[in-house]
Amino acid sequence: MNLSANARRATLAFMLIAIMLVAVGVIQSWAVMLTIFNLCLISSIMALGVNIQWGYAGLFNVGTMGFAALGGVAAMLVSQEPVIAAWHAGGWKLLLSFVSLVLVIFLVAILYGKIKKGPLRQLAITGALVLGYFLFRAFFDPASDAIEAIDPAVAGYLGGMGLPILLSWIAGGVLAAGAAWIIGRIALGLRSDYLAIATLGISEIIIAFIKNEDWLTRGVKNVTGLKRPVPYEIDLQKADWFINLVESLNHGTLSQFGADDRSAMLRQMVIEASSIFVKLCYAGLFIAVLAAILTLSVKALDSPWGRMMRAIRDNEVAADAMGKNVTRRHLQVFVLGSAVVGLAGAMLTTLDGQLTPGTYQPLRFTFLIWVMVIVGGSGNNLGAVLGGFLIWLVWIEAEPVGVWLIDNLTAGLGETSPVRLHLMETAQHMRVLVMGLVLLTVMRFHPEGILPEVVKREEGD
Amino acid sequence: MDILNALVLLFNYIIVPSVAYGSQLALGALGVTLVYGTLRFANFAHGELMAFGAMITILCTWWLQSLGVSIAPLPTALLALGPAIAVTVAIVLITDRTIYRFYREKRSAPAIYIIASIGVMFVMNGLIRFIIGPSDRAFGDGQRYIIKAQDFRDMTGLSEGLGIKTSQGITVLVTLFLVAALFWFLQKTRTGKSMRAYADNRDLALLSGINPERVVMYSWIITAALATIAGALYGLDKSFKPFTYFQLLLPLFAAAIVGGIGKPVGAIVGGFVIAFSEVTITYPYKKFLTYLMPEGMQPSGLLQLLSTDYKFAVSFIILVIVLMVTPTGIMKGKTV
Amino acid sequence: MSYLSGTNMRGGYGGADVLHGCEISVDKGEVAVILGPNGAGKSTAMKAIFGMLELREGNVTLGGKDITKLSPQRRVREGMAMVPQTNNIFTTMTVEENLEMGAFLRRDDIRETIARVYNLFPILAEKRHQDAGELSGGQRQQVAVGRALMTQPDVLMLDEPTAGVSPIVMNELFDRILEVKKTGIAILIVEQNARQALDIADIGYVLVNGENKFTDNGQALLQNPEVRHSFLGG
Structure with a gap:
């Protein structure tokens, strides 16, 4: 039984991460440490989502970025106030264009059913599609132009539903799940490398859509100032209870100063504390979500459902022969995993307070998550969380550490040496190289990751 | 009605760019398909490999330029290709020795190879950023145009x-030269035939005494050479920007799969299919139709089927459509 | 001692053994046929002789030399050739290229051997520039046998060469195999079509549960009432 060995290893690894985080807090600052910690939490949730797909079922999804972005869009759509003028200007026409789209799809379906297979059917369907396309564009183009013309500096889009942003976390999961369901229906029959290419393609399309459909997302103009589920720093700094709290916490330090210095000091402390307090609030929310998802994941993996999933992963043919509906199970797991990623995506956008479509890069949002899962231990939920923490820490800290390293290593070259200047300039890119080496090394020498999958022997030997 | 002007417009904005882009895609997709045929995995590091080859070409070009070497009116980069290919081949062979061979011996699943190739992608991407940095690099010299648009106007x-x-x-x-050479190699030489045999039926190739390690080595060498050339040509044509190469991955895969994965002819056909679709679907036809329509009936909109930002979506949609109609691609590639 | 012989072969695919002390041997200019019910270990025995299965016990000799530890590729060099049951041709290559690939190990002039194969299978000469994948089932088997003969082997092994081909094609294929035998090659066949195979067999091995149940010459086995009853359908 490797259960206890794993438990020991997990404790050790998390202790190591805690030490690293504390080191960041002491050397850099506690605010930086909390920023990293919050992103570690979100990364862990994304890694859990990928682990559900890859670790449980062996599904090779390289479209994490797309699902995370959908979550981000959901955060914006749920929380932003609707732009009434934009709705008046083009909202209804826009709806009409979508109605026409649906009608065309119906028409195609009817034509497909009514006409016998042959050139006539192809012609009819092509005709209907071309006609439908122009019909759609006839409604859509003026509508989106009209919407984008409304107050373009701050709006130029339809806005959202004006609901609390916490709801968007669920909405993000649902939106990603819906997209995953459609994608899964089409792509899940493919073998693993085609599925990888398909998901990669779809995620790129989702990003292209979010970047370019300004009427919906403002595109690369970004939507800033999203609502928050936690208090604003500026409000905290004015709140008496908060000032009192900070004062009482720092009583010892403050009492050493005179009255004038003291109030300036307190002011400074309150500003710092407000930022930390806000980050702690986020951390609390994120920890709650992570704990819930982790618990559910662990329970699911230990349930008969999880055992069946792994049986399918390890021998698809046999599972198929035993009457398990493999494609259906795969669809389930694909939708579930994507929903978790979508949820994490919504959380990330909430934390950022803005939707910035230009920042979705596959390296960061897809491949880095994969490194987390593989390094953490595919098939092991706690491993995914561990991978999320560790890899995010390394990803963030590789830059300052790299700069520091190169600064010291090349100090002998002289301040203006071109080699030194070039290296200093590119040191920030070290982390990509480091990630690749970490991934390759783990795969080669320890392919089961830091926390290997726990294989329970039913026979009890 | 002005058919001549309309035709010239079509040539200038659609046909010439598509043929050039299609050639670059074809060369890249040939590499993807060769690796797929002999190693049986989709190489996610291929875009980065092209960027890497292009980068070495640029470094060699700068070096040659600093020595005052010039083959004007041709760009110096052509001369630099030789050493660049040598370096890239060496890197690729080292990668195979240190990384892929291990999984080959273990007969790992395709997904494992892909994850390994993602690792290689990271490393190469990091190396590129480290060595040449993420910014734009121009390295074309010599004569820029064969025909200038203005000269053409004056002439005609x-x-x-x-x-x-x-x-x-x-x-x-x-x-044209590379494709001819590659096909001669694959069709007429013993080594080329053994590569086709290995791609066709690995077990039978082993029974026939074909050495798999040699086949794999040749595949990598050819792939690296083609990727270097494709990457350098793409950079020469559109300026070298390391991050655009990752985005080529999707059109490259689409080209290889649409044509029929594992089939060299398919990669070439696929490359042009994807290039032409991307360009024709994202080109605004307003001016074109203005020439063809009678006076006073000029179209009002841009008449663009899809915004250029969706050009990568086009390759993916073509991929999906082709796979739905003929699951093995146009040239009947491997059924897997 | 026969030219090729596997003695006291024991082994299997991980876990339990499939072969339990099985004996197979064949001499040059002889046809040996391995028969038996499904799961008796016929193909396994052939794989063991060819080195595609590691033996736990027993050994295989070729021309008096112990080859038990050699890989299949090495055995090809030593003069053994194998026609697998399925996927036994390069479908995307022409007939002639298939033959060339069969002779990949040879560095000498192979034109004469190709001519001999075309002589043996005239239809292949006609279709030499066609992709092998476009041929009919019987013709594909001819390509497969032709490819194996290209190394000029001393031993030719065929794994169910007539599976899925029509009776006429089957008879023709067996005729060709007899022709090949006349060139002095040792031939070992695993077969389902027992009656026809025994017709051309010099020696037959009936395996049951990985053991030799009957061993005799072809005609004798055909006459043997027990064999007739159990394996030849009365």
């Missing part, structure tokens, strides 16, 4: 100009 008296860049001309000629 048409209002539309047709410009052909030297890089476009070189791309097409180099591609």
